[in-house]
Amino acid sequence: MDDGFSPMEDVLDSLPARRRPANPRPRVAPETMARIRLAVYGRDWFACVTCGWSPDVPDGYDGRYALGEDYVDNRGRARCRLLELDHIIPHLHGGLFAVDNLQALCNSCNARKGATHP
Numbered sequence: 001m002d003d004g005f006s007p008m009e010d011v012l013d014s015l016p017a018r019r020r021p022a023n024p025r026p027r028v029a030p031e032t033m034a035r036i037r038l039a040v041y042g043r044d045w046f047a048c049v050t051c052g053w054s055p056d057v058p059d060g061y062d063g064r065y066a067l068g069e070d071y072v073d074n075r076g077r078a079r080c081r082l083l084e085l086d087h088i089i090p091h092l093h094g095g096l097f098a099v100d101n102l103q104a105l106c107n108s109c110n111a112r113k114g115a116t117h118p
């Protein structure tokens with residue numbers, strides 16, 4: 001039965017305006033995510049655009065998971081290096097989650113970059 005009651009909308013309406021996200025991160029369907037990831041990775045040659053690091057790409061890779069590899073750093077700690085999708089214009093500044101606004105960046109370059117853009 002549809003009585004027009006939407007609990008989530010009620011919650012959002014009850015929040016003071018300043019607490020509401022101005023630009024909520026849209027939910028991305030897994031198939032869309034895979035397509036976008038494959039398009040961005042492919043365009044950027046499956047490598048970090050800043051440092052050039054690239055992970056192994058398994059045969060038949062379909063974009064359904066982020067590429068990366070485990071390694072041990074020089075202090076013997078287990079680490080994971082990942083090729084992430086980075087917003088060129090940050091989400092915070094209204095940048096969209098779209099192929100044109102995304103680039104492949106490894107997690108270590110991404111951490112250094114933060115929410116800055118030229």
Ligand SMILES: [Zn+2]
Binds near residue numbers: 050108109110
């Ligand atoms: Zn990098």
